[in-house]
Amino acid sequence: MGLSSLYWVSFLFIGFGTMFLLGELLVKAKGLFAILGISLITLYFYAYLDPSMIITMMILYFLGILLIFIDGEFVNDGTLACIGIILMIISVGVSSPNWVIGLYAIIGVVIGAACSLLWLKVLPKRNMWTKIALLDRLTDEQGYTTMNTDYKELVGKTGVTLSNLRPVGTVKIGETHYSAQSDGYWIEKGTDIVVKQVDGTRILVDVLKK
The missing domain is CATH 2.40.50.140 (Nucleic acid-binding proteins)
Structure with a gap:
């Protein structure tokens, strides 16, 4: 029985992958979370997606992560972060071979993103989420x-x-x-x-x- 026939495994791949990748942005994990997250997301795409769509959907998913990073580092108003999460959901849900895997994957993104906040309780957080750029020079x-x-x-x-x-x-x-x-x-x-x-x-x- 291949991974592609185990629908619930898609939830684990996407859930833990998202949790680790967003955790890398939230806390100081020294790149370990990034490696784990990228590995799990890559496994999901190769196991469940049509080979012709893998590269496109991976770009879409990681573009979503990038938008979340940009929002936290520079913009700080939540708009780009919301767009990023939507892109992540589209990349793992719409491109799935059937609606069951897609549903598991979407739930994985949502729960993984929520669970990534737990890292803030156990590891030192990055400064990017409290950083603010004042438009006026304070003199x-x-x-x-x-x-x-x-x-x-x-x-x-x-x-x-x-x-x-x-x-x-x-x-x-x-x-x-x-x-x-x-x-x-x-x-x-x-x-x-x-x-x-x-x-x-x-x-x-x-x-x-x-």
Whole structure:
């Protein structure tokens, strides 16, 4: 009995392959997860797909992974990541020899992507998912402050966001601009905020409840 007749094996190949590949992007796995993930995905394509479609579908799948990486490293708004996941689903689902294998493969992508988040609990995470590129150059001449010994006095004070906090951005408290961050969630530009905590030069803010 060949692998192609074992439908549930397609779920294992895609599920674990996706979990390892996305895990490589999320945590510092020193390339081991990438090797395991690529090996499993390649086995799936060679075992279940028509030989004439293998290269095209592999390109589509890894393009999806690339879009997720670009979103996490540079864009940070989730759009490219969603497109990437859709491409991954199309590459393993639509191209499958029958709907049963395709369904198993699609479920594998979804569950594998969700399970990849578990790596964050056991391995050191990469900085790419908290990295933020501010469009404005923060300088003292523009009224920005990044080092201030009086930061602790900001606790309880209110202000307004000058950029989207995702979760890092720029806020205005009084007449001074600060680099601040939310507690892991998005706060839109122009939102009233209150300083909840200060840790060194790290300013944690929350939406001001009126």
